[in-house]
Amino acid sequence: MAANVLVVEDEPAILELIAVNLEQAGFHVLRATDAESALRLIGEALPDLMLIDWMLPALSGIELVRRLRREERTRALPLILLTARGAEVDKVLGLEAGADDYVTKPFSPRELVARLRAVLRRRRPEVGEEVLEAGGLRLDPAARRVLVQGRVVALGPTEFRLLHFFMTHPERVHSRPQLLDRVWGDHVFVEERTVDVHVRRLRAALEPHGLSGLIQTVRGAGYRFSVQMAQDA
Amino acid sequence: MAANVLVVEDEPAILELIAVNLEQAGFHVLRATDAESALRLIGEALPDLMLIDWMLPALSGIELVRRLRREERTRALPLILLTARGAEVDKVLGLEAGADDYVTKPFSPRELVARLRAVLRRRRPEVGEEVLEAGGLRLDPAARRVLVQGRVVALGPTEFRLLHFFMTHPERVHSRPQLLDRVWGDHVFVEERTVDVHVRRLRAALEPHGLSGLIQTVRGAGYRFSVQMAQDA
DNA sequence: CGAAATGGTGACGGTTTCGTGACAATTCAT
């Protein structure tokens, strides 16, 4: 989720101001003070989004936008332009050049972050939204809902994510550390036994619907979601 | 591609100036010097876009905009307002009344043409104007009205838009940022919790009509409009 | 057989999230 944002702004003070705000919002910020160094940075690795000042030395912001749009590799790169207040015309020209959005200076940090997120969200074509079916279960990620024979299974957020992971990685054993990594996130630190508790809660939620044995304990190894082995004593 | 543009401007010299510029840019220009003759022209044939001066004799430009937005036939008609320089309030009022954009006088021909093209490009799609029915609700976008069993449901503007969005995207969870994005608009910045309040108001408005459970909260994720499963704990 | 290891289970605070009522600011119609 930590998106890389490349900020191109020639005024060092403003650049830092923006960078600090974005980093506080959880973004990873790359800095550039002119278009050329920005292009150089892009050459190494594509960021997830670019924030470009309208006024830049040498190659102007809008020129940079146009150039990025011409290149195949950077064509789909989300771009946001920073324009000075009152430059109404610039907005139109900027959007025509191919920017995804613009922010007028001065701006509030909240507004900037909101715009950023909006653009990032819009560009992503929602991956992993297919409905999953296995072992009589029907999990719909978009609706965030689990059904078994038309009946809704009541699940908490963590249980839902856990089941989601199990269903996307069935028929194999996952250790507790692995589950913590994939379901809780690699930055979270919780006890391994917490997994046990949530597995139990998930089992308890499935039981009333006649489903049991789907999640199996592999002693000394971890847990496994299995449709095949679901019916044994 | 030669779009018909109806220009409403009471000052003959300015009207001609605009007309000449637009025609040079390839538009077909219709002229009117007051709101009434403009309405008469529209009665015969709808233009593709209207350029309306703020100050008009008798019926003012903003009144004309409001009136056009009320009529079903002209609701989707792209409108651009011409305002005097520095009249910041006018801009807000104009956009609120339903104009798609505004241009401040004096303006450069190039700017005017750019705005016109921009507005035409993102012309309102006629889709999403058909009557929606779901879960005992009947929503008419054109009439901006919601019925349940013939009875009118009293909704504020925001609640209406919220319900409209829900009904056009049912059976899936929408996060608060997503809802702010789609219902409030990209360029509005309000607290996320504001969504909660409006969801509550919407629920409160539906309840007296025997409808409950249609809008479900999904803890940690957002809200969901669901017709099926509307009756569970 | 007994000790150690492993996992199931129930319960308990702490935290997060959401519903709700109130409020001030603003807009709109009269």
Add this chain to the structure above:
DNA sequence: ATGAATTGTCACGAAACCGTCACCATTTCG
């Protein structure tokens, strides 16, 4: 201009959720 309606924000409390622990059952292995 006055009053009604709408909107965004906040504070408070209820409820849901989470992580942890203690305790017990079962398995493993000396």
